[in-house]
Amino acid sequence: MSLSLTNLRRCLARNKTFTRCISSSSSSNPQNKTTSFGFQTIPENAKESMVKNVFDSVASKYDLMNDAMSMGVHRLWKDQFVGDLKPGRRGPMKCIDVAGGTGDIALRILDFARENYADRETSVEVVDINDQMLKEGYRRFKKTMYHNTSQISFHEANAQSLPVEKFLDNSYDLYTIAFGIRNVTSIPAVLEEAYRVLKPGATFACLEFNRVDNPILGTSV
Amino acid sequence: MRTRLINTAPAYPGHIPLNSFENAFLAVGSAVMSLLDPYRADLIAALGETTAGPALPRLRDIMLASPEGRQILKDRPRINTKTVDINALGQLPEGTWGRTYKTWLERTGVTPDSREPVHYVDDPELAYVMQRYRECHDFYHSICNFSVNVESELAIKYFEFANLGLPLAAISAIGGPLRLNAKKRRTLFSEYVPWALKYGSTSQCLITVYWEKRWEQNVEDLRTELRIRDSPAKWSKKSMATVASAEVANSADSASS
Numbered sequence: 001m002s003l004s005l006t007n008l009r010r011c012l013a014r015n016k017t018f019t020r021c022i023s024s025s026s027s028s029n030p031q032n033k034t035t036s037f038g039f040q041t042i043p044e045n046a047k048e049s050m051v052k053n054v055f056d057s058v059a060s061k062y063d064l065m066n067d068a069m070s071m072g073v074h075r076l077w078k079d080q081f082v083g084d085l086k087p088g089r090r091g092p093m094k095c096i097d098v099a100g101g102t103g104d105i106a107l108r109i110l111d112f113a114r115e116n117y118a119d120r121e122t123s124v125e126v127v128d129i130n131d132q133m134l135k136e137g138y139r140r141f142k143k144t145m146y147h148n149t150s151q152i153s154f155h156e157a158n159a160q161s162l163p164v165e166k167f168l169d170n171s172y173d174l175y176t177i178a179f180g181i182r183n184v185t186s187i188p189a190v191l192e193e194a195y196r197v198l199k200p201g202a203t204f205a206c207l208e209f210n211r212v213d214n215p216i217l218g219t220s221v
Numbered sequence: 222m223r224t225r226l227i228n229t230a231p232a233y234p235g236h237i238p239l240n241s242f243e244n245a246f247l248a249v250g251s252a253v254m255s256l257l258d259p260y261r262a263d264l265i266a267a268l269g270e271t272t273a274g275p276a277l278p279r280l281r282d283i284m285l286a287s288p289e290g291r292q293i294l295k296d297r298p299r300i301n302t303k304t305v306d307i308n309a310l311g312q313l314p315e316g317t318w319g320r321t322y323k324t325w326l327e328r329t330g331v332t333p334d335s336r337e338p339v340h341y342v343d344d345p346e347l348a349y350v351m352q353r354y355r356e357c358h359d360f361y362h363s364i365c366n367f368s369v370n371v372e373s374e375l376a377i378k379y380f381e382f383a384n385l386g387l388p389l390a391a392i393s394a395i396g397g398p399l400r401l402n403a404k405k406r407r408t409l410f411s412e413y414v415p416w417a418l419k420y421g422s423t424s425q426c427l428i429t430v431y432w433e434k435r436w437e438q439n440v441e442d443l444r445t446e447l448r449i450r451d452s453p454a455k456w457s458k459k460s461m462a463t464v465a466s467a468e469v470a471n472s473a474d475s476a477s478s
């Protein structure tokens with residue numbers, strides 16, 4: 001058990017090519033590249049479909065699931081995240097919220113800019129690989145004042161390879177990815193795309209879980 | 222915002238986290254003490270850090286908006302005798318920025334090593350911006366061709382306030398002249414301050430200049446690029462003599478090497 005964990009750590013440490021993996025057959029076979037999926041280790045090319053299955057099945061109840069798993073605290077994390085970024089402080093921004101599915105972060109960005117800076121020009125493009133999650137986000141936004149405005153739009157795309165015609169180089173002021181970067185197959189590809197679409201000097205913001213130092217809070221259930 | 226979290230772990234080497242009461246107390250204390258003893262550079266540094274407030278994020282945004290500033294934030298270069306080869310600067314041709322700076326160091330007897338590290342700024346990137354400002358302070362003296370006597374320091378503080386907007390510059394500009402005699406105060410306010418305010422506000426924001434990459438650039442070209450002209454500064458005869466003897470030493474060095 002500990003031997004495979006060491007191997008996994010060494011595999012994940014090399015970004016693009018894995019030379020030594022858990023199975024002992026030839027290392028250039030893509031079947032042998034592995035990645036993490038929660039507490040499991042799975043073949044790399046299986047991750048995308050496994051993630052899709054998970055999100056297809058929970059899309060309609062995603063927010064309820066978040067509330068249940070974090071006892072409502074996820075709202076505080078997202079409030080703090082957007083509060084630290086202060087969108088709209090230096091004028092209207094063009095934002096892209098990746099893996100943004102149901103639009104939690106997008107809504108907070110637009111509300112923050114509107115309430116604190118009277119900004120109705122900031123726009124957010126919500127990008128997600130899963131169309132069910134995007135539908136859910138579109139439905140939620142119908143309850144807000146941003147529906148049918150140019151401030152919000154939903155796009156189905158893969159964060160690892162955003163279409164170049166729609167997501168131009170050097171065009172966004174803010175790129176956010178909240179609780180999404182763990183679901184991608186290749187983090188370096190996502191970072192490359194983020195670097196491509198962001199303007200020089202713009203902001204990349206990632207909200208994600210991490211190890212907690214406090215021993216009581218840090219034990220995983 | 223950050224006031225909700227009580228984090229006492231240091232964010233960078235030398236960081237001393239303060240809560241708002243400690244911050245205010247240190248600000249007032251260091252303001253009073255540095256007025257009584259202006260040679261306490263560490264207190265002036267503390268005053269600058271505790272009163273910086275929104276000025277540092279504003280400077281960081283200005284740096285992010287310029288390609289040169291972004292490079293500085295990426296590289297985070299430091300200026301001390303270990304990172305800058307002062308002797309090599311002395312070998313550069315007359316009229317280059319590097320040579321001008323070396324000459325200025327000789328005339329004033331200042332060393333780039335005396336800068337206090339930043340302690341009281343919480344964010345590491347903003348702490349670097351403050352550190353960069355402190356280490357470039359001598360460059361501002363040199364590029365404006367001012368000496369280091371009290372009225373020149375105050376002139377540079379007025380320049381910095383107009384150019385960078387740091388509250389410390391304003392505090393020094395207001396408190397400093399109280400220590401001058403009438404004649405020096407007259408020179409300061411009739412000649413230096415109008416020049417400093419005019420050129421400080423119209424010149425390029427100096428925090429974005431990557432000075433270490435411009436050593437070979439002609440200093441007059443650099444001044445034109447930054448829009449700094451016609452410095453009114455006067456240098457004493459004693460400092461000119463220091464330059465003459467230093468230049469003899471420099472040419473002796475290069476002749477023997």
